[in-house]
Each structure stands twice: as structure tokens, then as C-alpha cells.
Amino acid sequence: MRGSRPAIREKDFGIWQTWNWAQTEKEIRALACGLAAYGFERGDRLAIIGDNRPQLYWAMVAAQYDGGVPVPVYQDSVAEEMQYVLEHADARFAIAEDQEQVDKLLEIKDRCPRLEHIIYKDQRGMRDYNHPFIHYIEDVQEKGRQYDAEHPGYAEGKVNEGKGSDIAIMLYTSGTTGKPKGVMLSHDNLIITARNGAIQEGLTENEEALAYLPMAWVGDNLFSLSQAYVAGFCVSCPESSETVLTDLREIGPTYFFAPPRIFENILTTVTIRMEDAAPFKQRMFKYFMELAKRVGTRILDGEQVSFMDRLRYMAGNILIYAPLKNVLGFSRFRVAYTAGEAIGPEIFDFYRSLGINIKQLYGSTEASVLITTQPNGEVRPDTVGKPCLDVDIRIEDNGEVMFKSPGVFVGYYKNEEATAETKTSDGWVHTGDAGFFDADGHLKIIDRAKDVGKLTDGSMFAPKYLENKLKFFPFVKEAVAFGNEKDYVATFINIDLEAVGNWAERRNLPYSGYTDLADRDDVYDLVQECIEKVNVDLAADEHLSGSQIRRFLILHKELDADDGELTRTRKVRRNFIADRYQELIDALYSDKSHIRVEAEVTFEDGRKGMIKADVKIREAAMTTVQPMKEAG
Amino acid sequence: MDAYAPQKKERVFGDVVLSVDDISLSFGGVQALANISFGVREHQVLAIIGPNGAGKSSMLNVINGFYHPQQGTITYKGETRRQMKPHQAARQGVARTFQNIALFKGMSTLDNIMTGRNTMMHRNLLWQALHVGPARKEELEHREFVENIIDFLEIEHIRKTPVGRLPYGLQKRVELGRALAAQPELLLLDEPMAGMNLEEKEDMSRFILDVNDEFGTTIVLIEHDMGVVMDISDHVVVLDYGRKLADGSPDEVRSNQEVIDAYLGVAHD
């Protein structure tokens, strides 16, 4: 029916190589038969390791074709992490993108006794890998085509064997604590959720999407695979992770999804690049951005705006907004989701004011992504919207959000206990997040339920809320707040090297790197300003005014996933950090003005080293609660 | 990992594909090369080393017909010659890179590499002016080939950048790309790693070995960095003031007394 429409593209050899749906079907069938020829059976697990590549998506579907289960693995996992997933998932087959990933697999092969076959996609450098268990994907497909010819009806039979309740995929959640868990999602989970999402947003086969987020992330699976197959639109794979922004501009997607940090990074680059523009251009940009801030979102939401402002906004559109969106590759967005964590209101409004329909989405792996989204015209920076189609939500007494939906996962693989903890017997799932519905029926998430605590004086302490507020400043890359059962709130700050570095360069301050920059008094002043602004904001909120930040320090090193301080999706691992930097926390709750530390770091090439530094501690001004609020 | 590490195959060489016999070359009384003879076998990586002014570049220039020696012969693929034009050598499958980068500065990376395929493109002016049918088809076929080289050398991001704007290391890589575009059987590399940092050198060594490995190209190279030479070459010829000092495997050359003496006299990096 849509066989000749493009199904998937990949930027390779300088152009967007394109496969239509008919070709895609053939490729998948060949691969499925090829896997079968090597003994891949119903229920077998196929690990998939690499960047977003058409062949790897095909492998996913091919495994499902044979009734097996694909297990995508984060491509930047170190060998040990990969070993855990492969071993836990009992993968018999693995498909890897290139030599780098094959090397990792070979390193752990002895410790994964069930791993029998390794398939690779990229021939580069693979010339001397002539073990019998290593296969080139095209050879596998060739063998598949023979197998298909020799076993007529095999492929059709396999497809018909499949049921909607079969496990379609296993996704390992990085989890903020403990070992990753394998979330099992069924075909029904994915297909129904994908279809519901498509109905809700009116997705058609004409959408363009860019598949650039890790394949092991549930979002990529839903948006780039399930929804593409359900709605029939084309997905494009970027040339490499370095070229994503260029590729984004070329493709100009209509359907886009990104975690807040990407929107944040893009905004930072916009700001930095505009600082080098000619003064008149800068003035123009400033003028129109202020105009946009004032009327942009209102125009987008269809509210009443004065004629003159509309006219000005139109001029701005010609001079700034439209070209800017175009240069970023945002101009064709029909729907753009941000999900994963809260987005800074400033950032959110920036994009909205340009006329981009960016919305927040609240979801989880256990829900096959979709829990709530913001309907068109009801987009706010501080809520995550209303429940998606067929999703029920209830709030527990302790404030925890629970949901029930067609996307609710089957269970954690080989972990009955955890499944029982998360999913009630009648199908409700604990999200672990605390939140409430506001007057308009929008869900508002404050923090992880277990993280919400109290200061010794009894005022509420929501660390993530504070951290997010801090991170909304371009200079702050990461923040970790402490205060539960303490007298006051104190934070660790990670500065954003690019933004602060740029700031320093413009002031002709020489610096040698992160550690040097982080130690500077003027940088401390800069951060202190941010913190005091947050305090002013907090003071305005009756629930949170007690949790203003009193003391802070700038960490001497960047928090890093390789050191275990962040998860692979770059979420802060609070407890790990608290353990590791106990000394620093103690100092924050003393009257010391600086402390000496040593820390072990892992370099990019895997070597380890020590960093020594003298970390300063500062006090920030707190704002007294405004009398207005008290009176009210 | 070691258990499954790729097994480096025993290196197998073919017959002598290039033989240099008794070559002497002088410029107005200055002897640049004196009675040089050596042979290069198919699929071999041969390094020519020696101090500055030893006549290394002159040797390459003789091999690809740019200089005409006063004495001696070059036998390439069984054909003996004394005089030939560089473009004839190119058409026989000899390609080279230069000590001081000789890229076409006004053209993009892509166009530079495309010029490497000029000898294989035949559609005449009229077809080109119309840019239809066979001419367009030919152009696209060669573009596809060149894209493979661009991918191989990992220079996708500079495909359309004018080469004059590229940093030194990348220019060297583009130059290698241009030489590879001609699908040479014999590749002459004049100091491919000069002026590079360690990382760039490692990359370049890898590319050279990959070329030798994947396409079976015979390679003659000049290099100063002894570490690199010992790592990547199968055979080494040592020149000193225009004469041949030694000729043998890297190990043989390293232990050759004459070479040691010559090199001890000269400070080397």
C-alpha cells in the first residue's frame, strides 16, 4: 500500500541513503531468515549494540519476526555493563555496529557463555576477525535469502505464530540505584501505545523524524520504530553522533523528541553564537526576542494580542524567528516532545515564543513511554499535562503518582520481586514520583517520591525541584541539593564548561580547564547570583520558601557517568554522590570556608587518575518571606 | 580479549613489481643519487630512510618519471624504461603524495579527490557541456567511488570545505585520498607523517596499513620517524648522500653497523 514511500534513511557516503517500505520488508525478512538459519529460535534474545542505524532497526524487527526478543544495549556502555545485560538477558545472538563494539563483545564473550553468534554491520577493520562465530550482516542476509528459498512458508509461518501478548522487546533501565532491570514490553504494549499516541497527535505517514537518541532508550523505540510502523512515516538516522545538529537541519523533522538537556544545549549555543554577531544584529535579536517573550506564546496559544504586536511579531518572524528556527532545523516541527525530566521554564518559553509547538511529556519505560502529555493549546512550563489516551492516573496518599494503561509492562525479566514492588496485582504501576493535579486537571510533578524530605524545622525539601531550578541557568550544568533532616539546604554545583568558558574568554580571563575555572572567585560570584535568584523565587512559594539554599560549593570535577556519578541518561545518582563526597557534605554543614579533596577519575581511554583540589564554600543570601504571602 | 583477538596473518608478498637498477641522477654537477638499486615486491611496504638531502625525494621523483636519471633503468610491472612523463606513470597505476602538500588549494576536498579519478573519466567536452546521459552517469559513478574513500579516511565532515582552509593533518589525509582515488597499484608516499602530532601519526599509520591490507597496494614511503618506519614497513632502504647504505628488513637495518654509524653522526628525532 505504501511500499514505495520512504521508510528509513541514513546519512552515509554524503547523501541520505533511502529504503522504502517494500525494500525494508525484504531486508528484514532476509535478516530474519538468516538469523533462523544460524539457529535463532522463538524466545531467543538478540542483543543490539550501536548507534541508530537502519540495519540495527531491521535486526530488531527481524528478531521479533522470528518470535525472539531484541535487547538493545546502550552503545557507550563499558564492557562490564554490557556483560551484565547480555548475561542477564541470556542473549544467544548479538549484533554490533562496528569493530569497536565487536571488540567489547569479544572481551566479555568468555563471561557470557550463552552468547553464540556475533553479527557486525560495518566491515571496516574487520578483515582479520575470522572466527567462525563472527558474521557480516550481509552474509547473514544472503544466507537468509537462501534459507527462505529452501524453506518456503517459514517466514509467513513465523509471523503467524506471534501473538500480541508475546514479549516484543526487553529494555534495561539504567536505574538510579542498583543493577539495571530488564523491562519486558509486549507487542500489544507497544502497538497500542504507539497507535494511541499517533491518534492523539494526528501523526500521518508524511511525518519526518530523526532517530538520534540511544536505541536502548524506550522513547527511541516507541517514536522511531513503533510509531513509524504504525503511522508509516519515515525515520532518518544521522551520519554520526557528532553531526546530529547538521543532520537535524538537513532533514527538518516534523515530529521531534528530545530530553530537556538537548533543548538546553541548543539554547546555550544560540546564545553563544549570537554574542559574536554584529552589534546591530544583536540589538535586533534582543528586541525581537523580548517581543516574542511578551506575545509569542500567547499567539501560539491563540490568545488575544493587539494588532500592532501581531504586526511586530510578523516582522520578527521574517527577520529572526523563521530564519533562526530554520538554521536550527526546527521550522517544520508539528509536534516536539520534551521528556525525561523537567525543562527550564525559560528554555521552554524560548522555544514556544518562537512559535514552536514544543510540549512536555511524562512517561516511563514501564508505561511504554506515554503517561501524560500536554494537549495543544494547553501547554504550560510547570506541568506535564493530562493523561494520554486510555491512561488512568491516581495519586497515593504519600503523593506518589500511579498509573494504569495499555502500555503497562509485562514485568522485569528474572526479577519477580521487583515486578511485584512496582506493579500491583490489579495492574497499577508505581512511578516513584510525587505530584498532584492542579485546578485544570494537569499533572504537576515535584520530585522523586522517596527524595522529598523535610528540613529539621519541618519545611518541605524537594531536592530535584531545586536542582532543576538551578540547572535552568546556562552556567550551571549539574546541581545536587542536600537538606533532608538538616538545618538548611546546601548544594554542589557543576558549572557548564562551555558557557562559563565562553563567559571567561569574553572577559579575557585565561583558564586551563574545568578545575581551574571552578576554583575562581569570579565564577563563584556568578554562581552565587544564580542561587540567590533561585532563593528569591522560592521565597515566593509558600510550600518551598523554607528550603532556600544557604551554602554551596562548586565541585572540582565534572560529574561523569564513567565514574558512576550519573546514569547513562545523565541523571544524578544522589546516594552514590552523597557517599563519595561525604567529606564535602560535612564541610557544607560546618563553618569551614574551604576543604581539601582528592578524587579518582576515569579518563576517556579507561585509565584512572587522581584529582586534587581545594574546594571553596560560599554562603548565599536568603530572601525573607514576603509579607504579602504571609498575610495571604 | 586476547583469546579472540584478530589474528594478524603471515604477510605474503608477490613478485618484484618495481625494480630500480643502478640509478644515478645529478643536477648541474651535484650528484643526487649514485648507483641506486633495489626492488619492491608486490603488496610490500617499503620505507626509504636517510638524513635530509640523502636523495629520498629525488628517488621517488625518478620512480614516477618526474626526474629523468642520467643512468640506470626503472622496471615497473615487467616494463623497463628510462624516460617517461609523470602522467604516463600515473596512467600505469603509480600514485603519490608530496612532502610539501601539493593539493589544489582552490578546490574542495571532494573535488581534489575527484581529480584523482580524472585519468579514468573519458566523456568528452560536448557531453560534459550538456551534462546529460553518459557524462552525468560517469560523474555519479566516480562520485560514488570517491565517497568510499572519504568514508575510509573519515573525512566526511570536510567534504565540501576548500582544502586551503583545512588544518595540516587533514590536508595530508586529503592528499592520500586523492592518490587512492586513482586506485594505484604502487603508492609513493613522501613523508606522510611529517609535522603531525602523535595521534595524527597513529591515524595515518593505520590508514596506510589499511590501504596495504584492504586493497593490496604496494607502498613505497619516505619517513623520518623511526618508530613508525619500524612498525609499518616490511623492508627498509637506507640512503645517505645519494648512495645506498643498507637494504633489508627493519631488524636487519637496525643492526647494520654502517647505518648505526651514519645515524650516530646525525642528530635524529
Next chain:
Amino acid sequence: MEFLTAIFVTPFVEIVSYPIFFFEVVIGGLLAGVMYSLVALGFVLIFKASGVFNFAQGAMVLFAALTLVGLMEHGLPWWLALLLTIAVMVLLAITVEKVVLRKLVNQEAIILFMATIGLSYFLDGFGQTIWGSDVKVLDLGIPSAPLEFGGILVNEFDIVAAVSAGSLVAVLAVFFQKTRIGRALRAVADDHQAALSVGIPLKTIWAIVWSVAGLVGLVAGIMWGTKLGVQFTLTLVALKALPVLILGGFTSIPGAIIGGLIIGMGEKVAEVFWGAAFGGAIEDWFAYMLALVFLLFRPQGLFGDKIIERV
């Protein structure tokens, strides 16, 4: 057949039959050649010192002559007019260095070449705007009676011209060999860095070279102006210096002189003895063809070094 005879037989018969006439033609040609050399000398000076192919040399010749004549027409005595003209040429050189050369210092040679063409347009227009475009007679009182040496007739004016040119070359030679500035100029030709170490700023050197070229132009202008009248066509005469340059090499002062003599003589002889065979007026192109044929056999010119190409 007739044509071949006209080329390969008749001229030689004439030469052998009238040797005196032939010598007269040769000497006339050599003397005209001296004046080509003068213009070529200006080119060479500038090319040697700054690598600029100064197409405006012809315009400088015209401009200098126009200025001189113009001042004299206003009733100035010739010596004062001459001094003022020299001052104007030096001023011009300084202006060119400041306004043009300094701004284009690192550009490609062709860009500088184009700039000198622009300069030549400007000078042509400027000179004529100020002094008008009528043909002017330049009379410095140089005698022009024919003299006879052993039966050969020579114009007295040509002798004066040759002697002036000769002394100018001698003066220049002394200037370049003996003075500090002269040595610096030669150093610049070889290596700009080295020149800086002599202690004379590059811009000063350029201004000096352009001044000297302007003065050479003035001398050429006086000679040609006296002979042909001061008019626009003088710039075209300057084009004749170009084949001289190819012949002699762009950087060789002796080359410019000997090249000029060869071209002047060759042109005259060809015109007189072969012109008829081609229908006359072959002077227009003969010099170029001569230079071209010569180049095919010796691409580096008369005095250039053999080029060893390196890669």
C-alpha cells in the same frame, strides 16, 4: 611562390646589395632599441624590488612628459620645470606606495598587476584632465641634424638619446652597487626578510624604487616626447617594452638593455626588408612574435637561470 621569394630571397639580396643602407637600418634600430630599454628598465626595477608587474610604467612615461611640457607651457624655464616634474614623480611614487601597494601587500601577483592597470588608467586620465589632450611639442633644444659616420647617416638626436640612456644606466649601476639603499634594494629582490634586517623599512624601499622608476620614465618620456610629440600614443610605445621584458627576463637589468637593443634592431630590419612581403606595418606585432619564438626555445629568457622544478 612569389610570397616565398619575397621572404627568403629578396630581402637577403637587398641586404647584400646595399650594405650601407643595411647598417643604417641596424644602427637606427639599435638606437630606437635604447629607448625601449629605457621603458623596460622601469618595469624591471619595480618587478625586481616588489614582484609587481607594473603595467603603469607606460602611463608614467606619458604622465612625466605631460607634466614637464605642461609646466614649460606655463612659462617655466626648462630646468625648473624638470625639477618640479621630478618632485611630482617622487610624490606620485610615495602616494602609490601609501594608497595602493600597502593595501594590497599580501595579494596575489595578478591582483597587483590589475591594480597597476587601474593606476595606468588613472594616470592617463589625470594627466590629460590637467594638461589637456592635444599633441604637445617638447623642445629641450636637443639638436636633430643627421650626422655622417663613414658613409652611414645617423640622427644626432638618437646619439644624444643613446648617450643619455647609457649614462642613466651607469648611474643606476653605481646606485645599486655602491649605496646602502641600492644594496638594500637588491636584497629585497632576493628575500624580503633579509631586506628588513638591513634596517630599511619595506615601504621606504618601495617608494624609492617607484621614484627611480618614475625618473627613468621621465627620461624615456623626454626622449620619446621629443621624437613623437607628447601625446596619448606614448603609452602604446610603452607596450613595446613588454617583448623586451620577455626576451631579457623580468628581473635582469642587462637583460632589459640587451633585449631592447635586439628588439629595436630586429623590428627595424624586419620592417624594412620583410615588411613588404606581409603588406607592411609588421612593426605592430613583430617584436612579440620574435619574443614568443625565442621563448619557445628558452623559456627563462636571455638572462634567467634554468628552472629546476621541485615537488
Next chain:
Amino acid sequence: MLYREAGQFKSSYDEDQAIFPILQDRIMLAIVLIVAFVAVPLLFNEYWLSTIMLPFLVFSLAALGLNLLTGYAGQLSLGTGGFMATGAFAAYKLAVAFPEMNIIIVFLLSGVITAGVGVLFGIPSLRIKGFYLAVATLASQFFLIWMFNKFPWFTNYSSSGVISAPPRAVFGDYFVTGSSASPQAKYLFALAFVALLALAAKNIVRSHIGRGWMAIRDMDIAAEIIGIKPLQTKLGAFAVSSFYCGISGALWAFIYTSSVEALAFDITRSFQILFMVIIGGLGSVLGSFLGAAFIVLLPILLSNAPTMVGLNISVDLISHMEFMIMGALIIFFLIVEPHGLARLWQVAKEKLRLWPFPY
């Protein structure tokens, strides 16, 4: 700012290598063509068509020809006028000798003849380079003009040495040459010729032939070592360049002025065209047009300027001042943008594509 490139991705090399890969450029080209083919002939009066548009087209073609040789193949030539004259006289002789021959064929053949002459005079380029070559090309300039002047055969023994274009028609009775042809017809005919030849030139320079030229231009030794034959490449460039110049000369004689003598193509013509190429931009097809427009319009502007501001200056003086200002402007231009108008355009375009960002 005007460029909206998001979503304009290329899924084949053919699309990627298009002359105008960006949609907005294609739209602009279409507009320019519509204006040139429809609006200009309808709206411009006779004066504008025949004293501005026609010389502009003829000069553009000559500049394009010289640009192929000098800008792309790196061979500096001062003989353009001679080649234009060759084209003009070849077309005249052909048109008179074969009255039945279609005028388009006449023009193309005169281009071919000029190409042959160009190859002949290009032979020295094998041994000499740079300014030496430039001076050598002056030989062709002087020799050719002398020849057309000297031998009355070329002018069919016209006493004045002037040739007059015979009237010729295309598509039956649509006269495009001679005095009876309407300016509109002449303009459209010349425009069609120039547009098609410009397209052909663009196609050639982006082919392996054009890359060969540029390789020789950028580094001739390296070019030879990678297998580019210097002889064929350089002579090829001379041939194609002369072909363009020849047709330009023919258009000049037949369409622009209708009657012409050899002196119209003297050395100053060669310089004029070299200016166009330099000011327009070496190595740019677009630059040839921009340069021609600049050099054609500038004198018109200069000679009209004094009367426009109410000054009364003698014609003589105006022409001297024109020279002066022209020279000064050229120097000014070279200082401000040595790479010509095409580079200015390119920079502006780059800025517009990145707008509002500076880089």
C-alpha cells in the same frame, strides 16, 4: 535570512551535485530568467536594450570565455580582443559566403574557427607561465588585429575596412541581425545564446574537464603527476575559451553594432574584458556577468553623472575624468575585495544562509 534550507536534504548524488542545490536559489534563478526573457523586452525602451543590455550580454560572454581560461585554467591572457575579432570576421565571411546557412550555425562555426586560432596561440603556454604568458598572448592580439586590418579579403574588400552584418533571420522571418532587426529580437536572440552557453560553461567547469583545468591552475606539477596531461588540458582551455570569445565577437559584429572594424577589438578591449573578469571574480561564472554589468554600467553612470547634478563639462574632459575615476574605482575595488563581486555575493549568501548567526 531568505534561505530556508531545513528539510532540503539530498538522497542522491545527482541532487547533491546540482548547479543550484538550494530551492531558494532555483526560485531566484527562475525569477531572473523570467525577468530577462519577458519583463526586460516588454518594459525596456530601445535605448536601454541596444546600448545597455546588448553590450552587457556580449561582454558577459567574452568575460565568461576569458574567465574559463584565466579564472579556471589559470592561464593569463591579454589576447581576448584578438579572439573576438576572429569570431566577428569568421562569422562575417561565413555569412556572406553561405547566405543560406542558418545564423546559429554561422555563429557556432565562427566559435569553432576561433577555437582553432586560440589553440594555435595557446601553444606557448606549454613552455611559459604567468606574466611571460600574458605578454606572449599580446602577440596574438597585435598579430590578429594587424591581419584583419591588412588583408582586405577579410572585409570583402570594403574600402573603409568596416564589415556590415547581413540581415539574417531565425524561425523563418524573425530577423535577428542587420539594421532591420528589432532591438527586442536581437536582445532575445543574444540572451538565448548567452544563457545556453553559460549553462554549458557551468557544466564543463564542474566536470572532470573543469577539475583538470583547476588542478593545472592550482598546481601544475601535482596535476601532471596525478595523470592530467598538461598539453591537452591547457589547449582544451584555450579552445573552449576562444570559442566563447569568438561567439561573443560574432554577436558584437552582428547584433550589438551591426557593423564593425578590426580596431574595435584592440588591446583596450582585451583589458576591458580582463577587468570584468577580475572585478567580477576569477573562477566564477556568475562573476563574469557581474563584472560585465559593472564595467558596462560604470561609464554610462560616470558620463551621465555631471549632467544629472547640473554640471556642464566638455565632452573631452568627461572622457578623461571617466578614465581617471574608472582607474581609481578599480584600485579601490581591488583593495576592498580582491576576489571580486562574486566573492561579495558568496559572502552575503553565506551570511543569509546562517542568519541570524554570524558564522
